[in-house]
Structure formats: structure tokens, C-alpha cells
Amino acid sequence: MRIIIIGATLVGTELAEYLVHAGHAVTLIDTPSDELTQIANRLDLRVIQGDPTAPAVLREAGARNTELLVATSASDEVNITTCCVASYLFDIPRKIARLRAPGYFDEADKLFGPSAIPIDHIISPEQLMADAVNDLMEIPGVNAIQSFARDRIILTSVTCQEGGKLIDQPITQLEEYEPKSKVIAVYRRGTPITKFERFTFKPGDEVVLSVERTRALNLVRALMPLKPSGLDVVVQGGTHIADSVALRLSERYHVKLIEPDANRAKRLAERLRGSKVELFCADATDPNFVQEEKLYQSDTFIAASSNDESNIMAALMLQRTQRVRTIAVIRQLSTQDLNNAGSPIDTIISPRDAIISALLSLILQEGLVKMRIFRHGQAEALELLVQGDQRSSHVIGRKLEDLNLPPGVVLGMALREKVVLKIDQDYVFTAGDHVVAYLTDRMHMRALVKLFKPRAFWVPRWR
Numbered sequence: 359m360r361i362i363i364i365g366a367t368l369v370g371t372e373l374a375e376y377l378v379h380a381g382h383a384v385t386l387i388d389t390p391s392d393e394l395t396q397i398a399n400r401l402d403l404r405v406i407q408g409d410p411t412a413p414a415v416l417r418e419a420g421a422r423n424t425e426l427l428v429a430t431s432a433s434d435e436v437n438i439t440t441c442c443v444a445s446y447l448f449d450i451p452r453k454i455a456r457l458r459a460p461g462y463f464d465e466a467d468k469l470f471g472p473s474a475i476p477i478d479h480i481i482s483p484e485q486l487m488a489d490a491v492n493d494l495m496e497i498p499g500v501n502a503i504q505s506f507a508r509d510r511i512i513l514t515s516v517t518c519q520e521g522g523k524l525i526d527q528p529i530t531q532l533e534e535y536e537p538k539s540k541v542i543a544v545y546r547r548g549t550p551i552t553k554f555e556r557f558t559f560k561p562g563d564e565v566v567l568s569v570e571r572t573r574a575l576n577l578v579r580a581l582m583p584l585k586p587s588g589l590d591v592v593v594q595g596g597t598h599i600a601d602s603v604a605l606r607l608s609e610r611y612h613v614k615l616i617e618p619d620a621n622r623a624k625r626l627a628e629r630l631r632g633s634k635v636e637l638f639c640a641d642a643t644d645p646n647f648v649q650e651e652k653l654y655q656s657d658t659f660i661a662a663s664s665n666d667e668s669n670i671m672a673a674l675m676l677q678r679t680q681r682v683r684t685i686a687v688i689r690q691l692s693t694q695d696l697n698n699a700g701s702p703i704d705t706i707i708s709p710r711d712a713i714i715s716a717l718l719s720l721i722l723q724e725g726l727v728k729m730r731i732f733r734h735g736q737a738e739a740l741e742l743l744v745q746g747d748q749r750s751s752h753v754i755g756r757k758l759e760d761l762n763l764p765p766g767v768v769l770g771m772a773l774r775e776k777v778v779l780k781i782d783q784d785y786v787f788t789a790g791d792h793v794v795a796y797l798t799d800r801m802h803m804r805a806l807v808k809l810f811k812p813r814a815f816w817v818p819r820w821r
Contacts (some may be wrong), residue, residue, distance in 0.1 A: 360424045361721070362387060362450075364410045364440050366394045368689075368698025369456065372735070373430065376718060378403050380804050385419045386569030388431070397623070411439040413447055414567075421448035428717060429455040434462065438475060454479045454720055455498070456713065457494070458598060460629075479720050484602035487687065487711040488711045491603050491660060494685060494705055495591075497646050498658075499584055501564065501705055504715075504730035505571070505805040506741040507773035507792040512571050513542065513739045514578070515732065518563040521583035525559050532559075533780075536577045539569035540780050542796040550766075550798050561583050568794050572780040576618070588657025592616065594642040594672050599687060599709065600662035601626060608634040611658075614651070616642040620665075643672045654682065662687040673703045699770035708734060725811050727792065729803075738800045746812030753787040753810055761809065763801035770794045 359382045363370050377384050378401055388394050390407040396407035408415035410431065421427075427444045429437035434457045437471075441453040455477045462469060463482055470477045475773040491502045501515040519527060524532055532541055544554040545564040551557060559565070559581065569577050578584065593604045594616040604615040614636045617623040623639035632639055640647045642661070648654060659676045661669035666688050673684040685705045711731045715738075719728045727741040748755040758769065758781060769781040773792040779785060780792065793810070797803055 359383070359426060361385070362405060362416070362419055362421060362424050362427045362444075364388070364427065364429040364437065366391065366397055367430055367432055369710055370428075370430035371397055372710065373428065373714055373717055374403055374798075376403055376714065376788055377408070377721070379801060380722065385424075387415060387419055390503075398817040411436060413443055416440070416443060416448060421450060424448070424450050426450070426452045426454070426721065429453070430713075430717075431456075434459050438477070441477045441805075442475065453477050454481065454717065456481045456483065458483060458795060460484065460598060460602070469501065476505045480718075481716050483709050483713055484598045484724045487599045487662075487709055488602040488606040490707055491685060492606055494707070495607065495658065497578060498683060499578055499582055499704070500705070502732055504728075504732075504739060506728055506739070506794045507771075507778075509566060510571060510773050510778055511771045511792075511794050512574055513568050513730070513770065513794055513796065514574065516565050516567065516578050516581050518559050518561050518565060519582035520561050522559070522579070524580045525561060528555075528558050530555050532565075532577070532580065534585070535580055536573055538567065538573050538778055538780065539567055539577050540782075542566040542568050542768045542770050543798055545701055545733075546740070559576070566737075566796060568796070570771065590614075590656045591658045591660065592642070592653050592656045593660045594663050594669065595626075596622070596646065596663040596665075600660075602628070603660060603662055604635045605630070605633055612636075614638060614653075614656075616640055616647075618642075638790075643668065643675060648676070656682050658683045658685065660685045660687075666690050670703070676702060711735065712796055722807070724807055726807055731800075732796075735800070737796065737798050738803065740795045740803065740806065742795060742807070744787055744793060744810060746787060750812040751787075751789070752813075754789055755786065757786055758783055763809070764797075764805040766798040766802060766804055768796050768798075770796060 361377055362385045363374050364387050374384050374386050384403040386403055387406045387410040400797050406419045421444055427450050429440050431437055437455040443454050444450040457480050469475050501722055503512055503514040505512050529541055543566040544551045589611045591607055591611045592614045593600050595615050604613050607613050616625055616638050618641050620639050627637055659682045661673045663669055673686040676682040677684045684703050685742045686703050688706050715730045725743050725745055727743050730739045771794050772779050772781055
């Protein structure tokens with residue numbers, strides 16, 4: 359597929375790298391910079407330096423023969439304008455844009471579509487992060503979580519702790535403890551264990567699980583002691599992400615939003631009018647404020663400011679001194695490694711990982727329903743749709759042992775109509791199955807998708 363990406367941002371650059379490795383012809387457009395030159399030298403793609411909203415620049419990038427445009431620049435206006443020019447002048451059939459301003463989403467049904475602004479899909483970092491935090495609140499203690507197969511199956515990462523029922527027990531016992539589950543991968547000191555079935559669970563092990571959603575909490579409890587999930591939540595603000603997270607959680611929890619900037623707090627008060635969010639203009643790292651508002655009595659503290667260091671400091675302070683459950687929003691890769699270094703922060707989440715996962719789910723559509731980056735891009739999970747018939751498919755009618763799976767690929771659970779099934783040695787693949795797979799090496803994604811794709815002569819039945 360021929361794809362144009364607008365914006366050499368962290369998201370745009372990493373997305374381009376994924377798509378290049380997946381075999382797509384990628385062109386990256388941005389204003390001239392040293393970073394853009396370095397990207398051209400590092401990746402096998404075409405780079406155009408110039409204003410992406412200019413027709414001449416898009417024409418030079420080959421817009422006339424492009425099948426997809428993804429606008430990921432830091433400016434909403436640039437992304438919207440580029441999509442309009444791409445549609446009206448060059449008839450690019452699909453346009454995806456990353457937009458940040460909440461106002462666009464409040465009126466999305468009227469603003470975007472075939473008879474309005476020609477953008478097919480909009481991606482909101484704020485909404486994605488609100489969804490991610492909401493899932494983490496549902497199953498406390500996990501490092502990461504993603505829903506698949508119409509939300510019936512989740513894939514989650516858990517760090518084993520002393521007090522879990524299965525600590526020092528054989529890893530194979532977990533699936534006996536909860537039949538509607540499967541161990542996908544086990545990492546010890548950051549390194550994946552091969553043939554982990556021979557090992558026992560040890561404190562500090564990171565275990566990746568595929569499990570039916572309704573059984574997940576019981577399964578996590580077997581690997582770590584869980585505190586009762588309380589309803590008092592504090593969000594450290596200063597960003598649209600913090601605002602969106604606070605509003606989403608206020609539907610189920612008692613939420614305090616801490617906004618340090620007085621002018622922004624005043625504007626935010628208008629947006630929050632009528633909601634259940636309590637707004638405070640203060641610094642969440644100020645010990646006097648912590649004592650005065652009794653933040654130490656909160657059940658969960660979410661650090662979601664625009665500064666990674668501030669988020670780390672605030673989360674560490676409440677975790678170490680008050681034992682409050684902490685979630686930190688971290689943007690830079692260097693600080694995301696805190697999770698692997700045994701940081702006392704309970705969960706670290708990345709807006710970039712969430713955005714790229716959402717974008718790739720929309721782009722890679724050859725039987726791929728959804729994908730999610732894990733371990734900050736080192737691994738990924740896929741939801742694959744089994745299509746075709748026994749004659750055209752490489753998998754239909756076969757068992758797991760009959761498949762030539764790429765290295766580092768493990769198949770977890772599957773949804774067949776309304777029933778969740780474990781993909782074990784007796785499982786036979788059937789057309790329509792939604793299969794959840796985990797790759798410890800994302801470089802094999804293309805081979806896995808190809809395996810599940812029907813042969814070229816297969817024609818789907820349209821209903």
C-alpha cells in the first residue's frame with residue numbers, strides 16, 4: 359500500500375517504521391529539520407521536506423497515486439487542512455487524522471464524514487488514554503491491558519508478587535486454576551523465558567495472559583495480592599489527557615483533579631461545570647496540599663501532567679510515603695523503562711503506544727481486526743479474523759500443531775460466535791473465529807498475518 363504520513367513527530371516516525379517493516383511504500387512529509395534528514399538516513403522510506411498543506415508538496419509526494427494519508431503532526435489545523443487538500447485535489451480514498459482539541463470530538467458527527475470535512479477516522483490521544491486508564495481501574499495491579507474479540511477477551515501483563523496463590527508453583531498450574539485462560543509469555547529480569555512450562559512463578563516475573571474478561575480479576579489475584587478497589591481517585595492535571603481521564607472516571611469514582619495553572623483552572627472550571635469532578639488549583643507535589651486535602655487517603659493517584667519528571671516525582675512521593683496505588687503517564691522511552699527497572703510506581707502507560715496501536719488497527723486491515731503494542735514496542739498482540747474455507751485457508755480445519763507459526767508467536771484465546779475458547783492442542787480453526795495472538799518479536803507480524811490470510815483466489819461472500 360502507498361501511504362503518506364504527515365508529521366515527523368514521535369508518533370509519526372514510529373508509525374512510519376512499523377509500516378515500512380510491514381512492506382508498505384511510505385512517504386513522510388514535514389517542514390525541513392535535522393531530525394527529518396536523520397529519519398531519511400535511518401529508514402527505507404521517502405522523505406519530502408516542505409509544508410504538508412501545500413498542493414505542490416503533496417503532488418511531489420505522489421498524492422495522486424496514494425491509497426492512504428495519515429496526519430499525525432502536532433497541529434490539529436495542519437492535519438485537518440492536509441486531509442481536505444488530499445481529498446479535494448488528489449482523491450486520496452482514506453484519510454486518518456490525529457486531533458487533540460476536545461471541541462472537535464464534541465461535534466464529530468457533524469464535522470467529519472463524506473458530506474463534511476473529508477476525514478474517515480479521527481484519533482484522540484485523550485480519549486485513548488481515558489479508555490486505557492478506565493481498563494486499568496477495572497483490574498487493579500496489572501501493568502497493561504487490552505480488550506479483544508468484542509471485549510470478551512483481554513490480554514494483560516502482571517508482575518508476580520509475594521502473597522499470590524501460585525507463587526513458587528509450576529506455571530502450568532495457572533491454566534488448571536482458571537481453564538478459560540492461557541499463559542502467553544513469561545519475562546524474568548526483562549528477558550523472555552523459552553519453554554516456560556518447565557518453570558515456577560517467581561516474584562518479579564512478568565506474566566502475559568490471555569483470559570476471558572469476566573475471569574481476569576480472579577486470575578490476577580492468583581499472581582499477586584490485591585487490595586480492595588476503592589472509589590477515591592486523584593488526577594494530577596495540566597493536560598487534556600488529565601481532563602479526559604478525570605471526566606471518564608467521574609462516572610464511576612469520586613475524582614479530584616489537581617490543576618497547577620490558575621488561568622487554565624479557571625477555563626477548565628467551565629468545562630467541568632455539571633460534572634462530578636472536584637477541581638483544585640494546586641501542586642500535587644506540595645506536601646502541605648497533600649496533607650490539607652488528605653491525598654494520602656486516596657485509593658489511586660494518576661499522574662498525567664505534561665512533564666514526565668513531575669509525574670514520576672508525584673507518583674513516587676505518594677507511593678513511598680502513603681502506599682497509594684499509582685499510575686503515571688510517561689511519554690519518553692528513557693523514562694518508560696522505569697517499569698522494567700522495578701520502579702515502585704504501580705503502572706506506567708504511554709500515550710504514544712496507545713496512539714500507534716489505534717492507528718495500526720485502522721491501517722493494517724488484511725484480516726487484522728485490532729493490534730496493541732506491549733512492552734513499549736518490543737512485543738505486540740493481534741486479533742486475527744479467520745477467513746475463507748478449507749480449500750482457500752492455511753488454517754481452517756487444522757489444529758495448532760499443524761500450523762507453521764513464525765518464531766516467537768503464541769496463540770491465546772479465541773471467540774467463536776459467542777463462546778470463548780482456549781487455543782490448545784485439540785482446538786480446530788473455523789471460519790469466523792477471532793483469534794488473539796502475541797508476538798515477542800514484532801518483526802514476524804507480517805508472516806503471521808499472511809498465514810491467516812486466505813489464498814488469492816478466495817472471494818468473500820457479501821451479505
